Amino acid sequence: MGKKSRNKNKAAKKQRMPFVARTFEGLPHEADWIALREFVPSASAVVQLMSGRSVRICSLLPGNGAGIVRPDGEIWVGLQVAHNFGDISRDLAYVVETALELDPGQPVPMADPGVGPRLQDLVDPESGFEVEVHEGFDYWVEGTDERPETAELLAQANETIAPTVRLTSVDAAYWTEMGPQRFLRWVMTEDETALLDALARLRVRGEDTLGDGTKLIGHFRGHGRLVPVWEFDVDAEALEEPARAFRIRLDAALADDGPLTTEQRSARNSIVSRQVTI
Numbered sequence: 001m002g003k004k005s006r007n008k009n010k011a012a013k014k015q016r017m018p019f020v021a022r023t024f025e026g027l028p029h030e031a032d033w034i035a036l037r038e039f040v041p042s043a044s045a046v047v048q049l050m051s052g053r054s055v056r057i058c059s060l061l062p063g064n065g066a067g068i069v070r071p072d073g074e075i076w077v078g079l080q081v082a083h084n085f086g087d088i089s090r091d092l093a094y095v096v097e098t099a100l101e102l103d104p105g106q107p108v109p110m111a112d113p114g115v116g117p118r119l120q121d122l123v124d125p126e127s128g129f130e131v132e133v134h135e136g137f138d139y140w141v142e143g144t145d146e147r148p149e150t151a152e153l154l155a156q157a158n159e160t161i162a163p164t165v166r167l168t169s170v171d172a173a174y175w176t177e178m179g180p181q182r183f184l185r186w187v188m189t190e191d192e193t194a195l196l197d198a199l200a201r202l203r204v205r206g207e208d209t210l211g212d213g214t215k216l217i218g219h220f221r222g223h224g225r226l227v228p229v230w231e232f233d234v235d236a237e238a239l240e241e242p243a244r245a246f247r248i249r250l251d252a253a254l255a256d257d258g259p260l261t262t263e264q265r266s267a268r269n270s271i272v273s274r275q276v277t278i
Contacts, residue, residue, distance in 0.1 A: 015115050017087035022224030024089065026120045029129035031172030031187035031225065033057075037079040037088075038222045039185060039278075040174055041161045042134040044076075048127035055096055057129075062140055067095040067108030071144060075099040083110050088223075089118040096122055133166050133174075165236035169244040175236035183217075183278055184210065184230045184239060190254060192226050197260060198253035199228065200268035204261075207249050210242040218274030229276050 024033040028047070036043050036059040044058045053075070061068060061078035068076050077095050085091055094113030102108065136158035141150060167173040173186040188195055199216070202208040208216045214232040221227065232239070260268060 016085060016112065017090040017115055017118075020087045020089065023087070024119070024223055026125070027089075027123055027129075028125065028127050029131075029172070031189050032129055032131050033079070034187045034222045034225055034227075035172055035174055035185070036131070038227075039176075040131075040133065040164055040166075042137055042139075043131050043164075043166075044134070044139070045129045045131045047129055048124045049096070049122050050124050051122075053100070055099075060137070062137075065107055066091075066110040067099050069099050069102045069104050069106050069108070071105050073104045077108075081110070085112050087118065089120060090116060093117050093119045093122050131166055133164055135163075136161060167236065167240055167243055169240040170247050173239075173243055175239060178278075182232055182234070184232070184243075185227050185278065186230075186243075187222065187225055187227050189225050194254055195226055196268055196271060197264075198250055198256070199271055200260060200264045201253045201256060202249060203267040203271065204264050207246075210239055210246055214242070216271075218276035219271070220276055220278070229278050 024030045024037075027033055029045075032045065036045070036057065040059050042059055044056055046054050046056050048054055055075045055077055058076055058078050060080045061076060064081055065078055066081050066083065067078060070076060075096065077092060077099070079092070081091075083091060090113055091110075094116065095108050095110065096119075097117070099108045137154055138158070141154065163177045165175040167175065167184075170186070172188075173184055175182065175184050190198075199208055203216070210230050210232065211234075213234070214230050217229055217231045219226055219228045
């Protein structure tokens, strides 16, 4: 192939969106978008588009699908999907744009979306995003004629779900039970450096727990934000007040912009080193 031909093929290649680490920045309730994308097994929330249409955002759709136009015309979009073409927000916006052109009852096919609008360009910034955590996947078939084989598949899928509860006293904190262990994963949107400093201040004072028998065991990162993780042996209801009190302590620690002491720097290093995959 000559040089001219090679250059022609190269020019014809679809342009791709650049990678974006903080995918959901600027969307209403950014932290909950991260939670539904990364670890909440079955949940959904309705978001309003600038056009006035509503879209139901789901943690997971049947077959790990990207989206579907329901028989009633409602658009559902799945967050936990395998595709990633550089900017997940652009990928999801492409799903919404494609769904708007499809007839009811059609799945949304996924392809490289190329350069184009992101979710932040489509979603009304004043939209709500009230998360409903489901006990299983039965909501997938609400309002449809359920077939016997579908019921069996749903039963099997429901057995794999780790019980999950979203706390009501604070934002984007999710209790879960995995076998004999219970955890709280709390998505926080504060600047990572400031948040780690604040957690270090609390640890030195013995105030980084959610009450007796609880322990901050580490953290992980999700879409440019930090997700601290606690372990304990209590139900979700027992964490509501401790979580609210912790949020007050954390806000006070975040407001302290003084230099860390030697003990606090050591605590910070310990927290940084404890990355988990829960």
